[in-house]
Amino acid sequence: MLTALMILCLGCVKHGPPSAAAAKGNGAAIVEVSGGNQIAAAGAVLEQPLVVQVNDAKGAPVASAAVTLHDAQGTTFQPNSGLTGADGQFATIATLGAQAGRYQILATAKDTGGKTVDLRLPEIALSYEATIGRHLSDYYCSRCHDQESSAERVSNYDNLIEKPHAFTDGAFLNRISDSDLTAIITHGGPAVGKPAEMPPYGATLHKSDIEALVAWIRAAADPPYQQKEIVYAQP
């Protein structure tokens, strides 16, 4: 009988949308396994699936717990709800909303008391400009600015005397104005009293390319970059 129920539950995960009645497991917490902090173009499918796990009070995975994802800001999911598998995990594919910016995807489950436990997964949707900037940055900048080294692409970070800042380093980069960032990229480090290790790209990239790079640096910043309000002269 129990086996039959289990099969029924597993069937639900695979096929139809689960009904609340089919959910048997109740956890104490919902945690992220993978899929947070991804970056994609606005409106695009996130490359990696979102995987969340429902745990009980002792931290052990809970099977057959109902998980729901909420489509705030136009994000859609395939599927948007379901039951956790035997490993306590639930996976879904997310498509970001059409607006560029920061997204907080909300995943919820019910705990044993029937209260909602939730998890927020931050994701970043890039504007067209930032997408171009990301592409340029991958090609021209990340060899030094990204510490991450792989066999396919070795980072030059360790070879530099003055260490470059990762473009995600919002704590540092958010304090530099757009015009200063543009000056560093265009004229190289010495333009703002930094070493010549940062070469000038003003004769290599177009003005629009450099604007795109600044847009990408702003989009990728962690903590997020807060755009300053433009101050207009009063009439």
Place this chain on the structure above:
Amino acid sequence: MRKFLIKLRQTLFGDSARAFGTLGIVMLLSMAVVPLRDQLREWSPYQNQYLKMIGGRADAVSLRRRFESGIHQIYNPKLGVVDRCTTCHTGMQEASLRNVSLQPLNAHPPIPHRLQDFGCVICHRGQGAATSVEEAHHSSRASEQPMLPARYVESSCGQCHLDRSPGTPSLNTGRNLLASYGCVRCHVVTLPDGAKITPTDDPPELTHIAEKTTREWVYGWLKSPQSYSATATMPNYQFKDDELRDISAFLVPQSPTPASAPPLAPAPPDAATLQAGASLYGESFCASCHAVQNAAGLMVGGNVGPELTRIGMKAKPAWLAKWIGNPKVYDPGTEMPHYRFDEKQIALITGFLGSKTDSDWMSGIHLDAPTNQQIARGKQLVSASGCTSCHVIDGLPKSENFAPELTVVGSLPLVKALFKPGMDHSLPAYIEAKIREPRSLGPGLKMPQFSLSPAQVQALTTALLAQTDRARTLPPSMRVAGVYPTPYEPAGEAGRLMRDLNCFTCHAINGHGGDMAPDLTWEGTSVQRVWLFKFMKNPNTLRPALIRRMPKFNLDDHEANVITDYLMTVYQTPAFDRDETVTHADKAEAENGRQLFYSKYACQSCHIVDPKQDKGYIGPTLTAVGSRMNAAWIFHWLKGPAALRARTLEPNWSMSDTDARELTAFLVAQKGQSAKMGNKP
């Protein structure tokens, strides 16, 4: 009641003056309704909301001055655009509203085109002329299209853009996938400029399959290609077991057995031989093209050739030895170069590859000798499944146009599409479902199941949605031309050698070839002959950070001389003379150059001149650049690197002639160790 009506008629229309007065009042009232009706339009609240929002802003005066109430329209007869979307999306063209995240009032994010030139529906589709929310966005009448979900918006770029613009990553990926997954071998896809997408995959001919592999392997492979090789692009045809039995029976014994019996499989190599084989595999840089899945499940290596994780299960040792000896004998069009391995080396590599097996993979497959009936059924199945669209198979004609043409699939009328229950009733949803699970849309469909990630499915859908009627009717002047490979081929003995070694798999020359290694169009201006000859004989590492490197082809002196002479003579830039004197290389100049190298330009960040102190390894090592490159090339390179090699990582320094000359003087003095040995060809 009747009396009242008569009286009313008397009062209003009793005589001509009364009638005229009454009609006048009615006219006045109805004229007042017209502006009132505008107030009741669906777009009116949005315009009021917009005025309210900008009212509180510091730039309210400017914004209000540019705002007009009523219907807004972008009209461009050349493109057939009549778009009234900006009636509600009021702030679209106001750059200062980019931070506002309030639809429909915010500004459009920055794109390279002006809204007034292109309008909205060219990119977003939907009905531009409509002035109600429902009709403009969601119209699903047979002749009309609803708006495109944002994730496919790049497909609209593809109506004009045939170049691989960096702004359309998903479209580019999709078009690449159409070519590399063999989609265009069954479906014809013609781009708006009339060029057919040509396949870039290389499905093997099956004429000699019995020499290469076993019937059991073919059975297991067809059952699930991805279980054999996770990176396989071959789709799964979801054949049943008896179908697999018959197809493998038809495919494998059909090949004529070679006249001379193949040599017996060599004894399994001992550990030392295996190790030597692994070393040779590494030294020959097989991994530049072939991937192997490591213990952690990660793919290590390139994707030019097939994955070799389980190659020992597939390739018969005798065939493997023959293939490694000279792949061109078996397949003249292969991208695999003809390494000049000797017998011992061939045995080492064959032994090493033969050891790459997986005891689980074929364990469940046991096939009895086939009956003629089974073979006949196999032939029928192979023919009906369209196998000959990709593979050459003896006894079967190549199938042309096996599947429907997809040239205008982006404008497919929905009445022609099949939907399953519960599916979103739209063209993007239909195309996506067709790609993701082709056979789920109905019984008897032939399209096989591909292994694609969600992002790949999105990319393919984007590329197909770009194939619209509109793309073909747009003025040709709007088209951004595609970059197509040229048919360039080098001539003579050198040309034959370069094809034998497949130089063009990695290097491009005159617009033909790959981008894995440097473009060689002007190599003859760049390098010195002595160095090039030595490099041909034994390619050493110029860029230590690269994993993909030039393999050692074991060329003899004659071959190396032929290629070197050809490269030195033919591939020269017309922009300047290789032997131009740019520096007298005196000590003072070189010393200034050293200062510039280490301080002003900080070249050591990316290059190494002195291995003891310099560490940069993004650019090539320059320890012996003076015995490798010509002074004129170095000088002109420093003046403008992208002019000599497009897309080089070296930035343009806008360097003065003096700086470039002094740096050149410093660099040509770097002769390295090899120069002292005085090697001559």
